Amino acid sequence: MTVAPKREDYDVVVIGAGPAGLAAAATSAEAGLSTLLLDENIGPGGQVFRAIASTPVTERNQLGEDYWVGADLVESLRASNAEVIHRATVWSLDRNLDIAVSIGGASAFVKAKRVILATGALERPFPIPGWTLPGVMTAGAAQTMLKSSALVPDGRTVIAGQGPLLWLLAAQILRLGGRIDRILDTTERGNYFAALPHAFAFLTSPYFAKGLSMMREVKAKVQVVSGVTELAASGDGQLASVSYVAGGKRETIAADLLLLHQGVVPNVNLAMSAGVEHRWDELQLCWSPVLDASGNSSVTGIAIAGDGAGIGGANAAVVRGRIAARAAVEALAPPAAAKLKPMATLRAELAKAERGRVFLDTLFRPAPQFRIPSGDTIVCRCEEVTAKDVLDSVAIGATGPNQLKAYRRTGMGPCQGRLCGLTVTELMAQARGKTPQEIGYYRLRAPVKPITLAELAAVPKSEADIKAVVRG
Amino acid sequence: MFKRSEQDKRPPVQIFVDGVAVAAREGDTVSAALLASSCDARRSTAVSGAPRLPYCMMGVCFDCLVTIDGVGNRQGCLVPVAEGMQIEIQKGKREIGK
Amino acid sequence: MSGEYDVAVVGGGLLGSAIAWGLGRLGKKVAVLDEGDITKRASRANFALVWVQSKGLGMPAYTVWTVQASHAWGRLASELKQQTGLDVSLQQNGGFHLTLGDDEFGQRTELVKRMHNQTGAADYKMEMLSASDVKKSLPLIGPEVSGGSYCPLDGHVNSLRTFRAFHTGFKAFGIDYFPEQPVSAISKSGGEFRLTSPKGELRAAKIVLAAGNANQTLAPMVGLSAPMGPTRGQIVVTERTMPFLPHPLTTIRQTDEGTVMIGDSKEDELDDRTLKHSISAVMTDRAQRMFPHLARLNVVRSWAGIRVMPRDGFPIYDQSETHPGAFVACCHSGVTLASNHAFEIARMVAQGALEPELVGAFSASRFGTAGAANTSGY
Numbered sequence: 001m002t003v004a005p006k007r008e009d010y011d012v013v014v015i016g017a018g019p020a021g022l023a024a025a026a027t028s029a030e031a032g033l034s035t036l037l038l039d040e041n042i043g044p045g046g047q048v049f050r051a052i053a054s055t056p057v058t059e060r061n062q063l064g065e066d067y068w069v070g071a072d073l074v075e076s077l078r079a080s081n082a083e084v085i086h087r088a089t090v091w092s093l094d095r096n097l098d099i100a101v102s103i104g105g106a107s108a109f110v111k112a113k114r115v116i117l118a119t120g121a122l123e124r125p126f127p128i129p130g131w132t133l134p135g136v137m138t139a140g141a142a143q144t145m146l147k148s149s150a151l152v153p154d155g156r157t158v159i160a161g162q163g164p165l166l167w168l169l170a171a172q173i174l175r176l177g178g179r180i181d182r183i184l185d186t187t188e189r190g191n192y193f194a195a196l197p198h199a200f201a202f203l204t205s206p207y208f209a210k211g212l213s214m215m216r217e218v219k220a221k222v223q224v225v226s227g228v229t230e231l232a233a234s235g236d237g238q239l240a241s242v243s244y245v246a247g248g249k250r251e252t253i254a255a256d257l258l259l260l261h262q263g264v265v266p267n268v269n270l271a272m273s274a275g276v277e278h279r280w281d282e283l284q285l286c287w288s289p290v291l292d293a294s295g296n297s298s299v300t301g302i303a304i305a306g307d308g309a310g311i312g313g314a315n316a317a318v319v320r321g322r323i324a325a326r327a328a329v330e331a332l333a334p335p336a337a338a339k340l341k342p343m344a345t346l347r348a349e350l351a352k353a354e355r356g357r358v359f360l361d362t363l364f365r366p367a368p369q370f371r372i373p374s375g376d377t378i379v380c381r382c383e384e385v386t387a388k389d390v391l392d393s394v395a396i397g398a399t400g401p402n403q404l405k406a407y408r409r410t411g412m413g414p415c416q417g418r419l420c421g422l423t424v425t426e427l428m429a430q431a432r433g434k435t436p437q438e439i440g441y442y443r444l445r446a447p448v449k450p451i452t453l454a455e456l457a458a459v460p461k462s463e464a465d466i467k468a469v470v471r472g
Numbered sequence: 473m474f475k476r477s478e479q480d481k482r483p484p485v486q487i488f489v490d491g492v493a494v495a496a497r498e499g500d501t502v503s504a505a506l507l508a509s510s511c512d513a514r515r516s517t518a519v520s521g522a523p524r525l526p527y528c529m530m531g532v533c534f535d536c537l538v539t540i541d542g543v544g545n546r547q548g549c550l551v552p553v554a555e556g557m558q559i560e561i562q563k564g565k566r567e568i569g570k
Numbered sequence: 571m572s573g574e575y576d577v578a579v580v581g582g583g584l585l586g587s588a589i590a591w592g593l594g595r596l597g598k599k600v601a602v603l604d605e606g607d608i609t610k611r612a613s614r615a616n617f618a619l620v621w622v623q624s625k626g627l628g629m630p631a632y633t634v635w636t637v638q639a640s641h642a643w644g645r646l647a648s649e650l651k652q653q654t655g656l657d658v659s660l661q662q663n664g665g666f667h668l669t670l671g672d673d674e675f676g677q678r679t680e681l682v683k684r685m686h687n688q689t690g691a692a693d694y695k696m697e698m699l700s701a702s703d704v705k706k707s708l709p710l711i712g713p714e715v716s717g718g719s720y721c722p723l724d725g726h727v728n729s730l731r732t733f734r735a736f737h738t739g740f741k742a743f744g745i746d747y748f749p750e751q752p753v754s755a756i757s758k759s760g761g762e763f764r765l766t767s768p769k770g771e772l773r774a775a776k777i778v779l780a781a782g783n784a785n786q787t788l789a790p791m792v793g794l795s796a797p798m799g800p801t802r803g804q805i806v807v808t809e810r811t812m813p814f815l816p817h818p819l820t821t822i823r824q825t826d827e828g829t830v831m832i833g834d835s836k837e838d839e840l841d842d843r844t845l846k847h848s849i850s851a852v853m854t855d856r857a858q859r860m861f862p863h864l865a866r867l868n869v870v871r872s873w874a875g876i877r878v879m880p881r882d883g884f885p886i887y888d889q890s891e892t893h894p895g896a897f898v899a900c901c902h903s904g905v906t907l908a909s910n911h912a913f914e915i916a917r918m919v920a921q922g923a924l925e926p927e928l929v930g931a932f933s934a935s936r937f938g939t940a941g942a943a944n945t946s947g948y
Contacts, residue, residue, distance in 0.1 A: 040531055042501070042552050047530060054499050056480040087550070092847060100847060122532050132535075134514045134525035135473065141529035144549075149497065149504045150477035176477045237514070237523045257473050267532070275843065381527070382534065384519045396737045397582070397747045400607025406614045407734045409827075413519075414534040414545075414809060414870050419527075440607055445845055449531075450545075450868035453808060453832075457858055457865070459851035468835040469852040470674070518810040518828060545809055545868055565810045565828045568710070569863050 003085055004108045005101070010036045012328050013099055013112035014082075015090050015270065018046020019314045020306025021118030022073040023321030028116075029082035031329040031336040036110065037077070038088040038101050040449075042148075044074050046120050046306075047140060048314045051148035062175040063147065064168065066210075066314070073318065092446035093117075093274040097301045100459070102451045107458065114301050114328040117271050118321060121264035121307035124286070124366065125423050126161065127373040129232040131260065132381055135239025139169045139261035152178025155256030158242045160184035160231055163364040164211055166261045170218040182253060183218070184244050185226040186262065188367045198359035205356030206315075230369065233258050262366040266308045269416060273444040275299050280437040283361050284311055285371065286422060287441060293347070294327035295320055303327065311361075315353035322346055372426050379427065380420040382413020387427060394431045401425060401442045414450055417442045474507050487557040489513070494559075502548035502559060503529060503536040511561075513538075518565040538562055544570040575601045575746075577919060578765055578774035580753050580788060583613035584729065584904040585878075585911055586780030587736035592916025594743025595649075601772055602740070603765060606750040610842055612782060612904060615875020617805060617833045618729035618825075619818055620662060620906050623696045623721035624681060629884050630688055631931035635910060640723045642909035647727070650735040653742055658732045659826035665724025666704065667820040668715050668860050675716040682719050696721040710814055712862040718819075726818040728826055729905045748772075753781070756791040758893050763792075776895040778919055782878040785886075785900045793892030795934045796900055799881040802837040804874045806850050806857075808867040815861075822857050830864065832857045842874045877902055880934075887915060887932040889924050897924070898934070 017039035049070025265286035411417035496505035526536035582604030626633030810828030885901030
């Protein structure tokens, strides 16, 4: 069923129905602002609460209590007057806050007084040899299937990488009766010491106890290899084995499925294409938007909430969504802000939700060899460009990702750099002895997701537009 | 590679993969249905012809590209299955008229 | 950065690279000074046609120059292939300009007539074809196509790979490429030029200004002028699809990779970071009327680029009277003319003087003090 937006203008348009977007839209609508929530997925929840309104997993404890928090958010949203459209892909957002959104193969155009981007995160690229083989997926992909279709691995399965999501996924797979043969933990040993100074905050955060019990639960059932320093997938047209080095010893195991995870990074494409300024975050090793305390970006009227504002996790995302929405209400309908939770309270909640984050970021900082590949390892999956190709381009004069595009087409495929951008920046920075900030990122433009040519052709045009093209 | 949990009580939906009937469930995405089936769902890339399966399942990697009801290069991980849907595993570049 | 060069080329785009490569080929010691990753680069935004038809209305010499470039492209492609192993996918089996409806067909017929009537214009066999004749070469055209003009000399190339081939070739010729070094000042003393960039000073016996629209600012530093009138153009590109288009069109071409490029607009706006979707809509709408099956393809990218455009649309090649050894080169059609730049302009620069019989018509002196109006230079 295709539903176009009911109006052409909204006070607030929220993009993304994950934790931040759900909270932002509900808050904004509750304060009486005309609010539109656009989301690409089939239902609400984003990634962390994926399929929250439709999951076939009925045994609640299998997904964990943190998951079901999402149901309350969806309920508040539904109780509000916010207009919600799913399977709606925003393909353009500009400085004038004009939004183009593809719904059911046709585009609609809406204008907002305020835009709250809640486009969340995606998994950090994990460019190891063989990562494009069928049978190699992200851990998030497996979790998506688990939540939305109650699907679990049943072949020989290896999970490799690091970070809280990896352990959560492993626990969920086991609870649903899935198979895991081995977990390869790539956390660098040195990170434990680096993270120590931040441990107190973490110990008093809600992550600590939950994380510990989950790891215990998994380790009781699965062989865990820690200190993995090398990792490669191989097979002929299909994953056949995973080889790794731990403690200086190489081992190879047969596998049908390899699930990779080394944290998540902001999904920056839409924000960058709108001209939002981003900076390289040296701790989280990714691009993060430059924001004020209310989430306002460098583009007037565009705020960013949730993991797209810098990785903070689901609890922080919810609060950031409320803060951004409250700021919009304060700007557009100040009296209505009185109905909402005071900003000071929200900021205190955010500080609490962000407790322990530095510890996690430091402990789970991915090792260089898993971020910066070499040789024939593919960097750009779409255009099939290897690390060596990138380095060859640097040798003939490529200074940054955009000149590299001209030489090698990296980032020019359908994913538009989402799976190679960070790798390219870090690889070029290393090769040129520069910082990632100095190297920069792809220049991104609409459409940020592919749309059909007919859809673009249907955009309303003026006489002047025709004159600019038809010139005899 | 994946199996369904017994607690999944969603109604069945029949789709066709290269003409062969495949049992999916209501609410599955095309990619999830393919990965849950016994079909060889590997597409081949438009660049080198290398085999691929879905990688991210969240709409960003475009490795789930598939022909759905005659329309090529669709992101299978974002499209829910529907009764009678015709899926074709895509080999190489998108064909003319698909 | 130190050392002496025979020639310093300012600008590392397709035009500067072609000239630098051509100079290196002649054994000259060459330095190329270029900007960085983010700058207005026509070489990254172009449509990649090697195009003859309709070029030179109002300036017969430009027609002759273009036809010569078209003929020399094969040699350039094969030399690049031999040197770098890179196939730039040159295809020169003729190109079309399609028309939609009777009015456009009439206007195009008129243009073809004017081109043929131009005194001194080389005969390059541009002709009008009916829709049914077009269909023989392009079977997938839609019912709205009323016909079009065809020129057997037209073609296209992979322009990004050409760019890469030139830069790859630099290494083999010992050409020094210095990116992130925009030139801010040029002076001449003791018989050599001194070029100032943020990283220091570079000395060379001769210089070639090939900095695109920035030539307007650089040229007066050495007694030259380059009046520019840049415009913006948008391009839309689709995902890869099976080959369907055996000939390039003025506004649609299928790359060797399989993507379909759709051009182009001409706008006064000069911000290349923004896009006007309504203009892309006109372009794509026309494309789907020309080839209805394109409607279903996915658009994966679109961009805006700033054309390098001398004020009257025709190239500028000039040498300085006051600063002997200083040359300026800029033009819109950096892809089409790459062969001439690599072979002819490089040769003349190496010799120390432009040859009036070949490029005399392109001196900026034609602008006088005011600068002429924009005609159909491209």
